[in-house]
Each structure stands twice: as structure tokens, then as C-alpha cells.
Amino acid sequence: MERSTIVRVQEGLHARPATRFVKLAKSFESEVEIVKGGKAASAKSAVKLMLLAVKENDEVTIRTSGADEIEAVEALIGYLENPLAGLAEEAAPAEPDATAIAKETLKLEPVKPAAVDEDIPSALRGVAASEGYAIGRAFPHFPQEIKPENRKLSATDIDSEIARFRDAVETVQARMNASLASDSLSANDRGIVAALRDIAADDELRDEVVAVIRSGIDAVSAVIGAAAKIAAQFGQVDDPYLNARADDVHSVGRQICLALLGQSDASLDDIPQGAILIAEDIGAWDLARAPLKRIGGIVCGHGGATSHIAIIARAHGIPAVLGMGKQVHELRQASEIALDGHRGQIVADPAADIRARFKARIDDAAREREALKIFKDATPRRADGTVIEVAANIGSLEEIDAAREAGAMGVGLFRTELLFMRHMHLPSEDMQAETYAALANAFAPYPVIVRTLDIGGDKPISGIEFPQEENPFLGWRGIRMCLDRPDIFKPQLRALLRAAVHGNVKVMLPMVSDIDEVRRTRSLIETCKAELRAEGTAFGEFSLGVMIETPAAVLIAPALAKEVDFFSIGTNDLTQYIMAADRLNPTVAKLNDVTNVAVMSAIEMTARAGVAAGIMVGMCGEAAGRPDLIPQFIRMGLTELSMSPASVQRAKKRIAELGA
Numbered sequence: 001m002e003r004s005t006i007v008r009v010q011e012g013l014h015a016r017p018a019t020r021f022v023k024l025a026k027s028f029e030s031e032v033e034i035v036k037g038g039k040a041a042s043a044k045s046a047v048k049l050m051l052l053a054v055k056e057n058d059e060v061t062i063r064t065s066g067a068d069e070i071e072a073v074e075a076l077i078g079y080l081e082n083p084l085a086g087l088a089e090e091a092a093p094a095e096p097d098a099t100a101i102a103k104e105t106l107k108l109e110p111v112k113p114a115a116v117d118e119d120i121p122s123a124l125r126g127v128a129a130s131e132g133y134a135i136g137r138a139f140p141h142f143p144q145e146i147k148p149e150n151r152k153l154s155a156t157d158i159d160s161e162i163a164r165f166r167d168a169v170e171t172v173q174a175r176m177n178a179s180l181a182s183d184s185l186s187a188n189d190r191g192i193v194a195a196l197r198d199i200a201a202d203d204e205l206r207d208e209v210v211a212v213i214r215s216g217i218d219a220v221s222a223v224i225g226a227a228a229k230i231a232a233q234f235g236q237v238d239d240p241y242l243n244a245r246a247d248d249v250h251s252v253g254r255q256i257c258l259a260l261l262g263q264s265d266a267s268l269d270d271i272p273q274g275a276i277l278i279a280e281d282i283g284a285w286d287l288a289r290a291p292l293k294r295i296g297g298i299v300c301g302h303g304g305a306t307s308h309i310a311i312i313a314r315a316h317g318i319p320a321v322l323g324m325g326k327q328v329h330e331l332r333q334a335s336e337i338a339l340d341g342h343r344g345q346i347v348a349d350p351a352a353d354i355r356a357r358f359k360a361r362i363d364d365a366a367r368e369r370e371a372l373k374i375f376k377d378a379t380p381r382r383a384d385g386t387v388i389e390v391a392a393n394i395g396s397l398e399e400i401d402a403a404r405e406a407g408a409m410g411v412g413l414f415r416t417e418l419l420f421m422r423h424m425h426l427p428s429e430d431m432q433a434e435t436y437a438a439l440a441n442a443f444a445p446y447p448v449i450v451r452t453l454d455i456g457g458d459k460p461i462s463g464i465e466f467p468q469e470e471n472p473f474l475g476w477r478g479i480r481m482c483l484d485r486p487d488i489f490k491p492q493l494r495a496l497l498r499a500a501v502h503g504n505v506k507v508m509l510p511m512v513s514d515i516d517e518v519r520r521t522r523s524l525i526e527t528c529k530a531e532l533r534a535e536g537t538a539f540g541e542f543s544l545g546v547m548i549e550t551p552a553a554v555l556i557a558p559a560l561a562k563e564v565d566f567f568s569i570g571t572n573d574l575t576q577y578i579m580a581a582d583r584l585n586p587t588v589a590k591l592n593d594v595t596n597v598a599v600m601s602a603i604e605m606t607a608r609a610g611v612a613a614g615i616m617v618g619m620c621g622e623a624a625g626r627p628d629l630i631p632q633f634i635r636m637g638l639t640e641l642s643m644s645p646a647s648v649q650r651a652k653k654r655i656a657e658l659g660a
């Protein structure tokens with residue numbers, strides 16, 4: 001029996017929908033396969049299903065064979081076409097969704113490397129996965145490697161070896177279930193452990209291992225081989241979220257092998273207060289149940305910015321450098337480790353001067369944090385009484401609390417890219433409307449400035465095909481791409497109009513270099529309004545601004561100012577385009593300097609044009625948070641400065657020092 005359809009599941013068959021789909025498939029006796037683009041996978045394996053990467057609007061075929069094949073096809077096609085039907089009857093999940101929570105906190109953006117001139121030449125380098133500095137006693141954690149037993153089984157041993165394997169899986173699942181049932185895990189960590197438990201329970205892994213055991217190979221060797229094979233498949237999928245799951249498969253494989261061998265890993269329970277954990281690999285499960293409050297920092301051979309170790313580290317404020325590769329072994333004999341989670345650097349047994357430098361950074365950071373707290377609720381003003389809005393740059397709803405705690409007066413730049421990058425599909429209009437409304441609500445009555453999608457070929461997203469470009473930074477990105485793709489741009493504009501009902505929403509366009517781009521956007525906004533009106537959907541008005549981040553925008557600023565409600569200067573890009581110096585290329589880092597007279601003149605020209613036209617001029621590039629430059633920006637006429645939440649109080653203090 002075979003039927004094809006178009007998938008209407010908004011998230012695609014990923015995370016929670018994948019679990020539901022597999023559960024439904026398993027409720028039938030028949031064999032069930034799902035086929036996409038000529039590739040088939042068992043619909044009864046969540047791992048296989050995830051690897052097929054089925055997205056919304058994909059065409060798939062369901063193939064069934066067995067006694068209840070007709071019912072199976074109907075039920076599964078029914079789910080794919082109308083996933084919400086029948087959901088109400090489902091019992092509320094007793095446990096957190098296996099992957100949704102972990103995905104929610106997944107930050108795809110690696111921590112931005114800080115200025116190169118502060119690098120330490122002797123440092124080892126890895127991925128800057130969780131910010132902060134640490135210095136502490138080394139705590140090497142190198143559990144022994146599990147080697148395949150390479151035992152040849154006789155025909156009579158096979159059934160008992162399979163039973164041994166099944167027992168081991170049950171042991172691992174039972175341990176993970178016990179962890180989930182206890183209240184020692186945070187909600188985020190519970191999501192991660194549940195994801196691991198699902199991998200341990202998956203048919204794909206079991207079937208693979210059982211098949212290898214049947215061919216006469218011992219269970220430990222079979223598990224090692226099967227985990228490596230499945231992990232490699234996750235590694236090949238063109239999706240960073242799925243790539244990061246390879247580490248999870250390895251970690252589950254290891255737990256099953258240990259259970260088979262009747263062993264357990266050395267515990268992290270003995271880690272001394274403030275010590276730096278050094279490991280080739282740390283299972284997310286091990287880390288989640290470790291005494292995280294005592295861990296001063298994490299250095300790991302495996303893992304990247306999107307791995308579960310990074311997510312746990314960031315959620316608990318533990319500085320971490322991951323993806324060190326074999327270099328971690330150089331640290332095994334070290335007694336003390338200095339770790340820089342901003343730059344991704346590690347110094348083993350630091351010499352007195354480096355030690356002092358790290359110690360000073362840590363102490364300074366702590367002291368400054370304390371002293372600045374009094375500025376949290378300050379309203380900074382210029383000498384003439386005009387309020388200077390000190391706002392935050394954020395990229396997800398999870399950052400709202402940090403921004404509010406810092407005292408941000410709204411959001412000066414909400415980067416919407418993460419919303420588009422963290423899922424396997426483009427975010428729906430409803431999902432975007434909810435996100436923008438939640439943002440506006442959280443900061444009301446302060447404004448939130450949402451930047452429309454600013455993405456190009458250098459940062460691919462599932463669901464948008466980018467051409468191969470010689471110079472992606474000069475290519476099809478930001479407003480250029482959006483205007484060519486109304487199917488992506490209109491839902492975002494409609495979502496923003498809908499969210500404007502809930503708070504003070506402002507919208508700004510990135511990478512503008514021509515007035516026509518603003519006019520075409522305005523006309524698209526009018527079309528969206530007409531559609532919403534005709535549908536009877538409530539919407540509000542928003543003011544429209546542009547980022548000034550191309551030399552062209554600076555040169556036409558007087559004309560642009562007549563067409564928009566505000567300017568926000570994006571010094572990160574403006575500097576690279578004015579100086580023709582790639583912002584990511586350390587070789588030209590010296591030229592990439594916002595204080596260069598050419599860039600400062602461009603900022604001044606922009607400010608003059610904006611002030612003359614009577615519109616607000618703000619800044620959301622990194623320079624906005626620089627205490628040394630803030631006085632000049634205010635003198636030029638800027639009345640809004642938006643920065644990372646960590647810089648807000650320092651900026652408020654600097655403005656207060658200028659004297660109202």
C-alpha cells in the first residue's frame with residue numbers, strides 16, 4: 001500500500017512531531033516506511049526519521065505492508081496533512097519533550113571572538129562556546145577508552161549475547177529515567193537527558209546492533225560500530241542541530257558499553273570547588289547530573305557551540321572552550337588552567353604574568369559588575385535634558401531577562417536571524433507574530449526595534465537556497481534577498497504588523513544602499529496591511545527605520561531621512577565597508593577600526609542628516625557600548641545607543657559622568 005502527500009507539519013518531522021509520528025507508526029503491526037526524494041526510512045525509528053530531514057511542504061510517500069496496512073497509511077497520511085487533529089485527546093506528556101527544550105536554548109551563534117591584540121601567543125585554541133574567564137585547578141577526566149572486544153561468537157551464544165545487550169539498554173534507560181524522575185535536574189537539562197534516553201530506546205540503534213550480533217560479533221563491538229555509523233550519518237546532514245546530535249549518539253553508545261561491561265565512568269562528583277574540567281569528551285548526561293555549581297570551567301576535545309555540553313555550560317554560566325581536538329591531551333599533566341571563554345583560549349600552568357592577567361580580568365569583572373549595579377534604573381540624559389535611550393541588542397526571547405536585569409530601556413536591535421536558523425524550517429507567520437509580541441510585551445512601554453531578516457550566503461538557513469557567491473558580504477543578503485523573496489519577507493512584515501498591537505514595535509531594514517529598497521518595502525507593508533484588513537486580522541502601525549551600514553546609505557542619508565522614521569548606525573558593517581576591510585579577517589583587523597577618521601566622519605554625516613530631518617538617530621553596532629566613544633556620539637546628536645546587555649550599566653554610568 002502506498003500513498004503520497006505534502007507534509008503540513010510546521011516543524012517538519014523533527015523533535016516532538018517526529019516522536020508523535022513514530023508512536024503512531026508503532027501502533028500498527030505493518031511495516032511502515034516513509035520515502036523522501038528517493039530515500040526511504042523506517043517510520044518506526046525516530047533516529048532514521050530525523051536523518052531523513054523531512055520539512056514542511058516536502059512531498060513524501062508512505063509505504064505500508066501487513067495486516068493493517070490500509071489503516072496505517074490512512075492514519076499516517078492523516079497526521080502529515082493535519083498534524084493538529086487528535087492532539088487534544090493525547091495525554092499531556094509526563095516528561096519534557098525530548099528535544100524541544102534543548103533546541104529552545106540552542107544558540108547557533110558562536111561567541112564572537114574578542115579583539116586579537118589581547119590574544120596570548122602560548123595559548124591553545126578551541127571553540128569559544130561559553131563566555132567568561134576562569135582560572136583554577138585542573139581536573140582531568142579521561143575515563144578509559146572502551147575498546148571493541150572483537151570476540152567471535154558461536155551460534156549457541158548469539159541469543160544470550162542479544163539478551164545481554166537488551167539488558168544493558170534497559171539498565172541505561174532505567175538510570176536515565178531515574179535521573180528524569182528525580183528533581184536534581186533543571187528543566188533544560190531534563191530535556192537533554194530525555195533526548196539521550198530516546199536515542200537509547202531507538203529501533204535504529206537496536207536493530208543495527210542485533211544484526212551485527214547475529215553475524216557473530218560480540219555486543220560491545222557491535223554497539224561501538226553501530227554508534228559510530230549512526231553518528232557519522234548525523235554528522236553528514238546539512239543541519240547544525242542534527243550535526244550536534246552525533247555527540248549524543250556516541251555518549252549513549254558509551255553508556256550501553258559500560259553497562260555491558262559492568263563498569264561505570266569515574267564520577268564527576270569529586271570535582272573540587274572552582275576546578276576546570278578537562279576531558280576528551282563528556283556525555284551530556286554526565287555533565288547534566290554533575291555538581292555544576294562547583295565546576296569553574298570546561299575544556300573539551302569534542303563539541304562545538306551548538307553541542308549539548310555548550311548549552312549546559314551557557315545555561316549555568318560556566319566558561320567553556322570546546323572542540324580542542326587532540327590538544328586536550330597536552331593538558332592532562334597540567335596542575336592549573338587559565339581559560340578564556342570569550343576568545344576560546346586555554347593556557348596550561350600559566351606563568352606568573354599570565355596568571356596575574358587572568359586573575360585581574362576575573363576580579364575586575366566581578367568588581368565592576370557589583371559597582372555598576374546602582375546604574376541599573378538610571379535614566380541617562382544629555383545636558384539639555386534629552387533622554388538617551390540605552391537599549392539592548394538581543395537575538396532570542398531567552399535573552400530578555402538578562403537585558404531587563406541589566407536595565408535596558410528597550411531593545412535597539414532584535415536580530416531575527418536566530419529565529420530562522422534554529423529550526424529546520426522557516427518560522428511561520430504565527431510563530432513570528434508570537435515572538436515579536438512577547439518581546440514587545442516584555443519591554444513595554446519602551447520600544448523594541450526588530451530588524452528584518454539579515455542573512456546571506458555566508459550563514460545558510462534551511463529553507464532558503466543561496467547562490468554560490470564570490471563575495472557573500474557584497475552579495476545577495478539582508479534587504480536585497482528579502483525584497484526578492486516576498487514569500488519570506490511578507491510573513492515577517494505581517495507578523496510585525498500583528499505584533500504591533502501588543503507594544504511599541506519598530507522595524508528596521510538592514511543593508512540598505514538605495515532609496516528604492518525603502519520604497520518597495522513600504523509598498524509591501526501596505527499590501528500586507530490590505531490583506532490583514534481583508535482577513536479581519538488585527539494589526540497595528542509601526543515606525544520604519546533603516547540601518548546605516550553601507551557607504552551608500554551614508555552618502556544618501558539626507559534623502560533617506562525624508563523617507564524613514566529613524567536611523568540606526570550599524571558600525572560593525574559600516575566600518576568594514578568604509579574601510580574595505582573584512583570584519584572577520586584578523587589580518588586586516590587594524591584597518592577594521594571604528595575610530596578611524598573615515599568611519600567617524602561617516603557617523604557624523606549620518607547624524608547630521610538625521611538631526612536636520614528631525615528623526616531619531618541611534619546606533620546598534622558594537623561601538624555603541626564603548627565608554628570612550630559615547631561622549632562623541634552624544635555630541636553628534638545620537639539619542640539611542642543599543643548594545644549587549646552586559647554593557648548597558650557601564651554605558652549609563654558614562655553618560656551620567658558627562659553631567660546632565
Ligand code: PEP
Binds near residue numbers: 549
Ligand atoms: C552592524 O553591522 O553594526 C550590526 C549591528 O549588525 P550585525 O552585526 O548583525 O551585522
Ligand code: MG
Binds near residue numbers: 510549570
Ligand atoms: Mg550589520
